Amino acid sequence: MYAWVWRHLPGPWPVRALIALVLVAAIAVALFSWGFPWLEQTFGLNDVTVG
Amino acid sequence: MRRSVRNVRPRGRGTVSKAAGILGELLLTAGFLILLYVAYVLWGTGIQTERAQDEMRERIETLWEPVQESTEASPDEVPAETDTPAEADAPSEADAPAEVDEVFGIIRIPRLGNDWEWVVVDEVDLESLSRGPGHYPQSAMPGELGNLAIAGHRSGHGAPFHNLDRIQAGDTIEIERADGVWTYTVDRTPTVIDPSDVWVVAPVPGAAAEAEPTERRITLTTCHPRYGSSQRMFVSGVLTSGEEI
Numbered sequence: 001m002y003a004w005v006w007r008h009l010p011g012p013w014p015v016r017a018l019i020a021l022v023l024v025a026a027i028a029v030a031l032f033s034w035g036f037p038w039l040e041q042t043f044g045l046n047d048v049t050v051g
Numbered sequence: 052m053r054r055s056v057r058n059v060r061p062r063g064r065g066t067v068s069k070a071a072g073i074l075g076e077l078l079l080t081a082g083f084l085i086l087l088y089v090a091y092v093l094w095g096t097g098i099q100t101e102r103a104q105d106e107m108r109e110r111i112e113t114l115w116e117p118v119q120e121s122t123e124a125s126p127d128e129v130p131a132e133t134d135t136p137a138e139a140d141a142p143s144e145a146d147a148p149a150e151v152d153e154v155f156g157i158i159r160i161p162r163l164g165n166d167w168e169w170v171v172v173d174e175v176d177l178e179s180l181s182r183g184p185g186h187y188p189q190s191a192m193p194g195e196l197g198n199l200a201i202a203g204h205r206s207g208h209g210a211p212f213h214n215l216d217r218i219q220a221g222d223t224i225e226i227e228r229a230d231g232v233w234t235y236t237v238d239r240t241p242t243v244i245d246p247s248d249v250w251v252v253a254p255v256p257g258a259a260a261e262a263e264p265t266e267r268r269i270t271l272t273t274c275h276p277r278y279g280s281s282q283r284m285f286v287s288g289v290l291t292s293g294e295e296i
Contacts, residue, residue, distance in 0.1 A: 001073060001076050001077075002076055028087060031084075031087060031088075031091070032091055032095050036088055036091045036092075036095070037181075039088070040092075040177070041177050041178075044280060045092075045280060046092070046177075046204060046206070046207055046208070046274065046280055047177075047246065047274060047280045048180065048202045048203060048204055048205065048212070048272060048273045048274045048280070048283070049175045049180075049187070049202045049272060049283075050244070050246060050247070050248055050249045050251055050252055050272055050283055050285075
């Protein structure tokens with residue numbers, strides 16, 4: 001899967017590495033802003049109230 | 052020996068080894084995502100909380116000032132005096148009173164550190180608790196007969212109640228609002244309970260919900276164990292100084 005992504009990235013390897021880094025960072029930011037808060041709320045992973 | 056292995060591998064790469072390769076990548080990805088989630092809970096959520104706390108502290112400074120000055124000026128007429136400056140200031144920033152509603156006050160527990168101080172919000176849904184500890188909206192106000200209940204995170208979101216288990220009998224819990232400071236003294240040390248034990252935040256903890264309160268009590272709830280939420284922990288105290296209402 002990662003090899004497939006690597007093969008489909010354009011340009012020489014430094015450019016590919018840069019694009020790959022940006023992709024990983026974008027996914028991490030998306031998870032921090034939406035993915036994880038949703039996970040926490042939906043599954044009550046960090047509940048502190050009674051009731 | 053090595054050469055022969057290299058020569059054999061490409062030919063021998065069948066469906067099983069391909070599937071194993073994909074499975075390996077998926078497992079690596081899952082591991083990475085879990086680590087990222089841990090980083091989010093322990094560190095990422097704290098950044099949001101810190102920002103929210105700073106922002107609310109600033110708001111308190113500007114909004115409490117006129118109220119506090121007027122109470123000092125004429126302590127006899129607190130209700131009348133607090134209303135007047137708020138009304139005089141209101142027209143210029145019409146949305147300010149609505150905003151300040153969500154800030155409940157400040158909580159201080161010297162046992163948890165001399166600089167341990169959090170702005171408390173006036174809600175206990177998860178979104179509000181990500182900004183700081185929250186006051187159960189139906190529970191008592193400071194100085195009022197009944198039970199003032201506050202919930203806070205034990206881990207993540209700044210973890211205000213991370214060390215709630217360190218509180219001992221006789222420790223003080225201080226609540227400050229625009230119109231005063233109330234001090235409660237702990238008489239029920241940290242106790243582990245089930246998430247369904249709503250009696251701890253009832254007006255008379257442990258009694259029927261309609262029981263008439265005779266004490267002015269404070270109760271703090273958080274999760275237990277520290278990095279889980281399968282149980283809850285609470286600590287409770289009674290009012291020992293501050294205006295009774």
